[in-house]
Amino acid sequence: MYFVCVAVWVSLVHLLPSDAIILDRYATRRTRAIDGYDNNQITGSLSFKPSIPKECEEIGICDDVPEYPQQYVTQLIDQINKVNQTHFNMDIIQLDERFGPEEDNTELCQSKTMLFSPLAARSVNGKKWYYIVNKRNEEAVQTFRVDVCNKQNVMCDNVASFALGNEGYCKQKYILRKMVALDYTGSTYEDYFIIPSCCSCVYRTLSYNLK
Template sequence: MNIGFEDPKLRRAGENLEIPDDCKGIGICEDIPNYPEDIVKSLIEDLEKSNMSVFNKDTLYVPTGSRRVGSGDDMELCKSKEQIYAPRAARATDGQWLFIVNDKNRPRQTFRLEICQTDSSPCSSAAYIQSSYQARCVQKYIIREMIGLDRENKIVKQDIQVPSCCSCVMKNL
């Protein structure tokens, strides 16, 4: 995939990526102050004209009846927030941040994320933990492929580390 722009004024967009502090911890962000709307809109149009179905769209699955997890007597050991993100910036597995190709009004890439409300917080007191162990909530990640914009405003497929679940783990003291 080699779609991009040659205008030097536009080429600087990737160099001005400003990541809000609340996004840095989880490595993915929906609201970016200097997102290159015009560049991304043109790139999306070019991709859609070429009939390339390169975009990912996760949805939340809410099971019904007896298949529902978390119903009845089930209790989560860690507080977390599960939602669908339409990212506009993300940190690649190499540590570099890039703009993610997405339209705010009509997202093309959506990803299911589960984020610990407080990473490294104690697990629920409802869980019995032997005195020789310490239990805490830990953010777990998976790798997802996203379509992004590199520093030269070229489309790239990049592996992104995405928060996948919040897990209660135990450590022997």
């Protein structure tokens, strides 16, 4: 399948939303627990399995999760910063993307590029969701540059042309990014999670009913 990404940037690996098979190099989920604090000191009433809103399910990442254990996570972040045994990812929007010279380009698919501070994300196999260790708004310690389709499965801009019997449509693409997260026991670990990368114009062959 041929596709055109409207946002091009360095990535680890591209994924389709429906991908069920992940490369073996990403199959080992857990890298290591973060040392330096007592994982057993966990409030028993806390639940570390997130409840994901429908709109988050649709884009595959979430920055507003009901009952996010913010106080607990904030304490963990403070401890992690003290022992300095991990590095939180902080993407930025490149200056040339925001302030560069205007060019006569046409985007084949409409999308929104933004810095995203996730509170939950899908696991590498796309089946489970986990809390991401983070703070909100300006205090966020993990931010990621994402590019999300305004609408999926709509036709590409009409300037795009395809061979007879094919049509172009907009499709969300995904990549893997490493994040610090909470497992279901409340312990921290580092792993790869799926985030939106770009909105692509792809083509498919039309099927016709021959009588």
